[in-house]
Amino acid sequence: MIDPFGSLVAPFVEFGFMRRALAGCLALSVSAPPVGVFLTLRRMSLMSDAMSHAILPGAAAGFLVAGLSLPAMTLGGLVAGLAVALLAGAVTRVTTVREDANLAAFYLISLAGGVLLVSLRGSQIDLMHFLFGSVLALDDAALWLLGGISTLTLVALAVIYRPLVMECVDPLFLRTVSRSGGPVHLAFLALVVINLVGGFQALGTLLAVGLMLLPAVAARFWARDLGGLIPVSMLIAALASVSGLSLSYQYDLPSGPAIVLAAGALYLASMLAGPRGGLLRRLIRPRHLEA
Amino acid sequence: MSSGSQIQDPIRLVGLTLGYDRHPAIHHLDGTVRAGDLLALVGPNGAGKSTLLKGMAGEIPCLDGRIERSAAVAYMPQADEIDRSFPLSVLDLAGMGLWRRAGAWRSLIRQRGAVEAALAAVGLAGFEARPIGTLSGGQFRRALFARLILQDCSVILLDEPFTGIDNRTVDDLLVLIRTWHAEGRTIVAALHDLAQVRAHFPATLLLAREPIAWGPTARVLTSENLARARNLSEAWDEGAPICAGPRAEAAHDHAAHDHGTHGHHHHEDAA
DSSP: OOSHHHHHHHHHHHOHHHHHHHHHHHHHHHHHHHHHHHHHHTTOHHHHHHHHHHHHHHHHHHHHHHSSOHHHHHHHHHHHHHHHHHHHHHHHHHSSSOHHHHHHHHHHHHHHHHHHHHHHSOOHHHHHHHHHOOGGGOOHHHHHHHHHHHHHHHHHHHHHHHHHHHHHHOHHHHHHHOSOHHHHHHHHHHHHHHHHHHHHHHTOHHHHHHHHHHHHHHHTTTOSSHHHHHHHHHHHHHHHHHHHHHHHHHTTOOHHHHHHHHHHHHHHHHHHHOTTTOHHHHHSOOOOOOO | OOOGGGTTOSEEEEEEEEEETTEEEEEEEEEEEOTTOEEEEEOOTTSSHHHHHHHHHTSSOOSEEEEEEOSOEEEEOSSOOOOTTSOOBHHHHHHGGGHHHHTTTSOOGGGHHHHHHHHHHTTOTTOTTSBGGGSOHHHHHHHHHHHHHHHTOSEEEEESTTTTOOHHHHHHHHHHHHHHHHTTOEEEEEOOOHHHHHHHOSEEEEEESEEEEEEEHHHHSOHHHHHHHHTOOOOOOTTOOOOOSOSOHHHHHHHHHHHHHHHHHHHHHHO
């Protein structure tokens, strides 16, 4: 504790598994927060929570078939997540019930199925692995997966950025000038799902949402437009990853929750001190302008 | 009647029935919006003005008949679905109008001058960097008109564009509409202010689910026609029988005739 910088860096210098964990979390820190920024702006923050639960049965099915196998569980999670997203979207289009309600219905079915599957076979330890991830045991395949997801997310966001923003702001207008609204919406849902599956590798299903949403919400207190929100959210996620991993090493804490709690602390700090609507700014009100 | 020579008509309505859940809000409407028309849609609430505009914009499917469109259409809805809390600048909102030219990927940097000019044309010069959430209702409407300018469509549909807007803004926007008209664009606007319609719109379609009259404004907005429109029942009759077809052929002929013979005459003094 005499040299805080050294103690922050030392575990990553000394141990390969810490460097792997850091690489995986940083890959996730670049891709999940921008997705989270769009989710919060569309007032769909809780949708990612629902989706993270929806992934569970797919991963559980993969686990039942192949044991703790990364490809099987990833594929299962992707299939289940995309199926729930597509079904909810399709039912919304053909009935009058709103999308969030449909999503809630499907994810609850999916979650219950997942818990049932996990409890059919597998011990308590397997369940803990499921729920809280295994960031300190990332192998090469998991790192490639996280890197691939990160790359794909950034490329896809760049490709659909303009119609996605238009779909968020004025879906009716986008409908009158273009047919890209539907495909863009689905592509965005797919990005949510693959990032949650990636986060589920590192942090577990329950906490995967944390790295997606907490930095995105925290960024709202620092930046005003998308050009600022996205990089700030990435920076906050990276900070949370480094400090969370470092703390978990020093105090022997589970790493997934440590990272998300670090992100939570950064959110609380932003809420207090952020220049855009932060609490301190509200307490110390400068006199209003003349015009 | 206009036929053969008028292939360029931007919008033709053929036996059009539009509605929701099988209940018609527009019933068996025939007619043609011709290139360069400045047409007001008038009628009581529930008369089907918004429904007709939605149909023309392609937002809702036809229950019966069809709408033939031969030109790109710009549409400003009555209740927009715009999320005003979204962190977007006025420049970006207006810039959406460039979609047809820029698509999803082309750079907008070189178009910046055009967007600024459009904002200046609606009196929003200097507002480029303002977040859309900080605009007043009238300013926001002006920004949407800037977007319409940038869409540069030959047909413009406006659904109650002046609701809740102060007189100065209305006057400014009417000037803009008149400019569009002078440029030969086709404009269809749903309106409630009859004085405004009489002053600025050469042609009017008076709707009350059925077309009451379609033609030169002065001949349409008679007290007799308006009284007929007011007597429309707005009730949504759950037990309504299935419609057997156009009920009053005579009325349709009359409307079409009116439109065909007097339209030209009126266009001349509209300028």
